[in-house]
Amino acid sequence: MELKQSKKVISADDQQERLKIESWIVGFTDGEGCFSVSILKNNTAKSGWQVFPEFVITQGAKSLPALEIFKKYFKCGKIFVNKRYDNHKENLYRYCVRSICELEKSIIPFFKRNKLKTYKKNDFDIFSKIIDSMSNRKHLTEKGFVKIAQLIETMNRKKKSRFLESSETKRQTK
């Protein structure tokens, strides 16, 4: 009887700990996270262009343990080092999830359950639409590809799309 009670207590604690980690992940992503989708030139792709979605968190080396929390929780993604040779004292680390399957299975359902509280939620909603579209292989059709490029334009990014600006695309979408 006592054993059962002790099990119950541990389980409530575990649940609370999980809740704390999840809310911390939402807060840290609201602060430092980035849902980005780029369209890159790729000569091996049929259209000559490739859609490249990425969920990224960047931190200095001293805060690497924070990135490891993400990797451990999501059970996917990789941590890359960006070696720095400028006047910064430490290397930068990036936690990245790039696989459509992992984004679809882990990252997107998590942020649908645990809502972001900043305007980054807007980026996430568009990101999520694009991943859904890619998962349905719509980016392999010309129409689907252009639609994705137009969605990217509504995200919080600075640069104009090289793909949409290219004379070939302009000709095709006229």
Add this chain to the structure above:
Amino acid sequence: MELKQSKKVISADDQQERLKIESWIVGFTDGEGCFSVSILKNNTAKSGWQVFPEFVITQGAKSLPALEIFKKYFKCGKIFVNKRYDNHKENLYRYCVRSICELEKSIIPFFKRNKLKTYKKNDFDIFSKIIDSMSNRKHLTEKGFVKIAQLIETMNRKKKSRFLESSETKRQTK
């Protein structure tokens, strides 16, 4: 009997909601928060210098609701607008807590109970020491003031201290 049960459920939900907000605040602070202490020239101060501690979170206008969560939770601090006339599309907002009393009563106990997970914890620990020292009015003595300036130097900041670099301070601390 039923009423009591319903009360219990609401209270557990409230507790869970509180836990979520608190962990989100820790995560967002790990990402975007800043515990800063500056020493500024002030001719009205006896020593000619003034210690200026500040807990700050900065966000673009579109994410103002995230700052309001902080203000509502901590029941202190102010939100200021930094009007921008450059090529950015939106004004910046800053949630700031500057009062020693409010920092000591609200901000510091919160982050002592809810530990930061990035290297920002190091800045917080030093910040907390400085506030403790100021609360004990040690910054009003020359020795105490220099000790604070030296603590600031161990924080994650870029610029050299104007106070410690001043010829007068160098002469006095020789």
